[in-house]
Structures are given as structure tokens and as C-alpha cells.
Amino acid sequence: MKVATAREMREIDRKTIEEYGIPGVVLMENAGMQVVNCIENILESLVEQKICIFAGTGNNGGDGYVAARHLYNRGANVKVFLIGEKEAVSGDARLHLDILSRMGINVQEVAGERDWNKVKIATAFAACLVDGLLGTGFRGEMTGAMATAAGIINGAGKTVVSIDIPSGVDADTGQVRSLAVCATYTVTFGLPKPGLFLYPGASHVGEMVIADIGIPKPLLNDTQLRQNAITAGGVKKLLPQRRPDAHKGMSGRVLLVAGSEGFTGAAFLAASGSLRGGAGLVTLAIAAGLHDIMEIKLTEVMTRPLPEADRGTMGREAVPSVGAWEFENDVLAIGPGLGRHTDTLQAVREIIGAAEKPLVIDADALTALAGQVELLTETKALSIITPHPGEMARLTGLTVEEINQDRIDIARRSSQKWESIVVLKGARTIVAFPDGEIYINPTGNAGMATGGTGDVLTGLIAALIAQGLSSHDAAIAGVYVHGMAGDIAARRMGLIGLTAADLLPAIPVAIDAIQNETK
Numbered sequence: 001m002k003v004a005t006a007r008e009m010r011e012i013d014r015k016t017i018e019e020y021g022i023p024g025v026v027l028m029e030n031a032g033m034q035v036v037n038c039i040e041n042i043l044e045s046l047v048e049q050k051i052c053i054f055a056g057t058g059n060n061g062g063d064g065y066v067a068a069r070h071l072y073n074r075g076a077n078v079k080v081f082l083i084g085e086k087e088a089v090s091g092d093a094r095l096h097l098d099i100l101s102r103m104g105i106n107v108q109e110v111a112g113e114r115d116w117n118k119v120k121i122a123t124a125f126a127a128c129l130v131d132g133l134l135g136t137g138f139r140g141e142m143t144g145a146m147a148t149a150a151g152i153i154n155g156a157g158k159t160v161v162s163i164d165i166p167s168g169v170d171a172d173t174g175q176v177r178s179l180a181v182c183a184t185y186t187v188t189f190g191l192p193k194p195g196l197f198l199y200p201g202a203s204h205v206g207e208m209v210i211a212d213i214g215i216p217k218p219l220l221n222d223t224q225l226r227q228n229a230i231t232a233g234g235v236k237k238l239l240p241q242r243r244p245d246a247h248k249g250m251s252g253r254v255l256l257v258a259g260s261e262g263f264t265g266a267a268f269l270a271a272s273g274s275l276r277g278g279a280g281l282v283t284l285a286i287a288a289g290l291h292d293i294m295e296i297k298l299t300e301v302m303t304r305p306l307p308e309a310d311r312g313t314m315g316r317e318a319v320p321s322v323g324a325w326e327f328e329n330d331v332l333a334i335g336p337g338l339g340r341h342t343d344t345l346q347a348v349r350e351i352i353g354a355a356e357k358p359l360v361i362d363a364d365a366l367t368a369l370a371g372q373v374e375l376l377t378e379t380k381a382l383s384i385i386t387p388h389p390g391e392m393a394r395l396t397g398l399t400v401e402e403i404n405q406d407r408i409d410i411a412r413r414s415s416q417k418w419e420s421i422v423v424l425k426g427a428r429t430i431v432a433f434p435d436g437e438i439y440i441n442p443t444g445n446a447g448m449a450t451g452g453t454g455d456v457l458t459g460l461i462a463a464l465i466a467q468g469l470s471s472h473d474a475a476i477a478g479v480y481v482h483g484m485a486g487d488i489a490a491r492r493m494g495l496i497g498l499t500a501a502d503l504l505p506a507i508p509v510a511i512d513a514i515q516n517e518t519k
């Protein structure tokens with residue numbers, strides 16, 4: 001599903017109006033009507049329901065006036081509060097404001113203390129509050145009267161329906177400075193905006209309703225829109241089908257280079273992630289001193305001992321062995337729990353530099369790349385790197401905070417610069433491709449913020465590549481399945497105390513659920 005930034009949405013609106021000839025007031029009419037349809041679904045009947053509409057002076061407020069008119073027509077008792085002056089309302093919004101006046105529906109400009117008291121009393125008795133304060137035109141932070149209004153809305157404890165986006169959320173980044181409206185429902189127009197998926201904005205959205213306001217379909221499917229939200233229906237088309245006469249050789253082979261003393265669990269989780277992801281054969285290459293332990297710990301996985309630097313850490317002599325084994329496999333995943341011994345990191349760089357098969361690079365292998373990321377542009381194969389924000393910080397020189405403030409843009413620019421697929425993990429994983437395309441993953445939960453879940457993802461993505469998916473498709477499908485496995489596990493046991501190993505049995509359940517998805 002395409003996702004549009006504020007600028008792109010403005011452009012879509014412009015083309016709808018100028019190129020297709022659908023007037024802006026019609027779009028606004030449809031938008032307001034869709035908000036009313038949503039409220040009617042929630043409240044069942046609108047007759048004599050008290051509903052407060054909060055409007056700003058822009059077009060978001062314009063949608064609010066339309067909603068007010070239709071709510072009134074359907075029997076509701078509406079109160080419209082304008083945060084600003086009527087004089088400041090122009091264009092399409094002005095036209096709809098004037099219609100309200102002609103209908104005798106009062107629009108109260110909120111300025112002084114007495115007005116705020118009226119607002120507070122009205123909200124206390126309302127069944128539903130409609131937030132048309134600010135939409136995609138919002139920038140910066142809510143201050144003054146806007147902030148006061150948002151505070152009253154949030155403090156009222158009522159059902160809140162936000163128009164297009166909860167006011168105060170940055171449509172492109174999901175950032176919330178000072179405060180933002182906390183919606184129960186957000187009715188967004190045409191296409192969802194990135195800020196509805198990205199945190200902290202995402203936690204203000206409530207239930208997202210994507211409403212048709214009559215924008216022509218070619219504009220909504222425009223390939224020039226470079227952001228997407230991953231959907232179950234989309235992933236279903238990517239996942240491998242298992243033939244009835246399949247044998248293990250057909251489901252692909254994963255070579256995993258992982259683990260070091262104290263970090264055998266990472267190797268176990270990545271290898272198990274590959275198995276649960278459906279790989280036919282999984283080989284774990286691990287420092288020789290740990291080989292015997294892993295033979296016991298992993299039943300279905302083949303293990304290969306690697307020459308060591310110190311006890312339990314891969315040494316540089318491992319490079320030729322990994323190079324030789326790589327050719328017996330379809331994909332090489334490297335990094336989970338490898339440790340940071342200087343020789344190990346050097347070996348990792350040499351392995352990556354020489355690799356010819358698709359690569360999945362994670363954890364300590366990313367540490368090996370810090371300061372030398374250009375190595376990625378020199379590999380023959382397309383690499384997927386799977387940094388969490390801390391690892392991304394080491395790779396980019398930015399802080400974790402800077403990365404989380406603009407996850408999409410940073411993932412996109414890094415992918416283009418490093419000519420690699422970037423899977424930026426964290427709440428709302430972003431998959432970025434060197435051609436500028438972005439996929440936002442909607443699955444997953446806070447319970448997955450625990451050690452080892454990233455190792456499972458590495459193994460899972462590698463398993464999908466082994467089964468014939470392109471690196472592109474494996475990255476998209478992998479993050480979606482992984483998050484969904486986390487959601488399935490969390491439904492069973494809650495968020496607290498969820499472990500990475502709990503994800504493993506949920507992976508096949510997630511894949512099965514997606515494959516049986518009807519859409």
C-alpha cells in the first residue's frame with residue numbers, strides 16, 4: 001500500500017484538481033462526509049448526539065465544517081469551535097464555513113477565558129470530539145491556543161476522531177514536539193501518511209481508517225510515490241510456495257557465520273530463525289572451540305568449525321573456509337554474536353569483501369563495517385544490512401536520537417549511499433532500497449525489544465533468500481513475518497517476558513496465516 005508524505009499528498013490534491021478537474025471543494029466535501037460516516041459507525045445513531053468539532057483556520061478545519069454540516073443534517077447537536085479568527089479562513093474552507101453560517105450553525109471563535117470555559121463545558125457533555133485543528137499543513141510544534149485545545153481534547157476522556165492526522169503529529173516523520181491530539185480513530189484521506197505509522201505519532205492514531213475522497217486511482221497508485229506500508233496481501237505474493245514433491249535441497253541452503261564465547265545463543269537463534277523460516281539446509285560456521293556445544297544445542301543444523309583467534313572467537317584463518325563453503329550455499333548471513341575481537345572483525349571485512357552470494361549482515365559484522373561502510377559498495381552481491389538504531393549510529397556517525405527522529409530519510413539516504421538494502425530495526429522497521437523505495441513495516445510490538453530478536457530476523461531473511469526470494473522481497477517479507485510472529489507470541493503470553501526464542505515457533509504460524517490471507 002502506498003504511503004504519501006505531506007508534500008506528495010498536496011501534489012496529488014493539486015493534480016486531482018488541476019489535471020482531472022475535480023474541484024477542491026468537492027474533495028473537501030467528500031472528506032468531511034467520510035468523517036461523518038466514521039462517526040456514525042462508531043455512535044450507531046447521530047440523532048441528538050452532542051458532538052464538538054475543533055477547527056483550525058486551514059483546510060483541515062474546512063473538512064471539519066463539512067463534517068459539522070452533515071452531522072447536523074443527520075440530527076446531531078453540533079458545536080463548532082474555531083481556534084483562530086474567521087477572517088483568517090480562506091479558499092475552500094471559507095466556502096464551507098460560509099455555508100455553515102447560512103445554515104445558522106454557529107461557529108464559535110475561541111479567544112478569551114470565557115470562550116475556553118464554553119469549550120470545556122461542551123466537551124464534558126459531548127459524545128464525540130472531532131479534531132480538525134491541523135492536518136498535513138502542520139509544521140513545528142503546537143503552542144498557544146492550539147496546544148490548549150489539544151490539551152482539552154486529550155483530557156476529556158471522550159471518543160476522539162482526528163481528521164486526516166492527529167493534530168500535532170508531523171505527517172512525514174511521526175515526530176511530536178510538545179503535544180498532539182490522542183485520537184480514538186483517525187480518518188485519513190486518499191493514502192495514509194508516514195507519520196501515522198512512525199512513533200511517537202503512531203501511538204496517537206488509534207484505529208486508522210483510510211477514506212476514499214474521490215482522488216483518481218492512477219494518482220494513488222503512482223509509482224513515483226516511493227513510500228509503502230507492507231501489507232499481508234503484499235507479502236503473500238512474495239512468500240515461497242512449497243511444491244508437493246519438495247525435497248530439502250529445493251528449499252535452499254543457508255550458511256550462517258555467527259557466535260563466539262558467551263554469545264552462542266545468538267548463533268542458536270539465527271540458525272533456528274532460518275529453520276523456522278523454511279530453509280532446507282542450514283549450516284552454522286562457528287569458532288572451533290564452540291563447535292561441540294553447538295552440535296548438541298542445534299539438532300537440525302549442520303555445524304562447521306572455524307579456526308580461532310582466541311578461544312571461542314573466529315580468527316582470520318577462517319576466511320578461506322567460509323569462502324569455500326559459501327559456494328555450497330545460496331546465501332551467507334554473518335554477524336550475530338560474533339564478538340568484537342580485532343581478528344574477527346578483520347575476518348568479517350575480508351569475508352564480506354570477497355562474497356559473491358547474497359549477504360545478510362547483522363550485529364558484530366556491522367561493527368566491523370563502522371568507519372569502512374564503503375566496503376559494501378564493493379561487494380559483488382547485493383547486501384542486506386540489518387542495523388538497530390545503535391548500530392546505525394555507529395555506521396553513520398549520527399546519534400540514536402537523530403536517527404529515530406527521521407528514520408525514513410536516514411534509511412533511504414544510507415541505502416543509496418551504501419548501495420545496500422537497509423533494514424533499520426526498531427519500533428516500525430524501515431526497509432530502504434538503493435533506488436529510493438521505502439517500506440514501513442506495521443507488524444511487531446514492544447515485547448520484541450529484547451535480546452536476540454534481531455538474530456532471529458537475520459536467520460529468517462536468509463532463509464527466504466535461500467528459498468528463491470530476491471534480497472528485495474526477502475527483506476520485505478522477512479520483517480513482516482518476524483513482526484507478526486512477535487504479535488502472535490505476544491497474544492499468547494503478553495509483552496513482558498517475551499523472549500526471542502518465543503518467536504521461533506510463531507514464525508511458521510505467521511507464514512501460514514499470511515498464505516491463507518484472502519485479500
Ligand SMILES: NC(=O)C1=CN([C@@H]2O[C@H](COP(=O)(O)OP(=O)(O)OC[C@H]3O[C@@H](n4cnc5c(N)ncnc54)[C@H](O)[C@@H]3O)[C@@H](O)[C@H]2O)[C@@H](O)CC1
Pocket residue numbers: 010013024027028031056057058059060061062063133134135136137138139140141142143146163164165189213
Ligand atoms: N485540496 C486539498 O488540499 C485537500 C485538503 N484536505 C485537508 O486539508 C489538510 C491540509 O490543509 P492545509 O494545507 O490548509 O493545512 P492545515 O489545515 O493542516 O493547517 C494549515 C494551517 O495551520 C497553520 N499552522 C502550521 N503549523 C502550525 C503550528 N505549528 N501551529 C499553529 N498553526 C500552524 C498554517 O499556518 C495554516 O494556517 C489535510 O490534512 C486535509 O485535512 C482535504 O480537505 C482534502 C482536499
Ligand SMILES: [K+]
Pocket residue numbers: 060131132133134135162163164165166167
Ligand atoms: K487533525
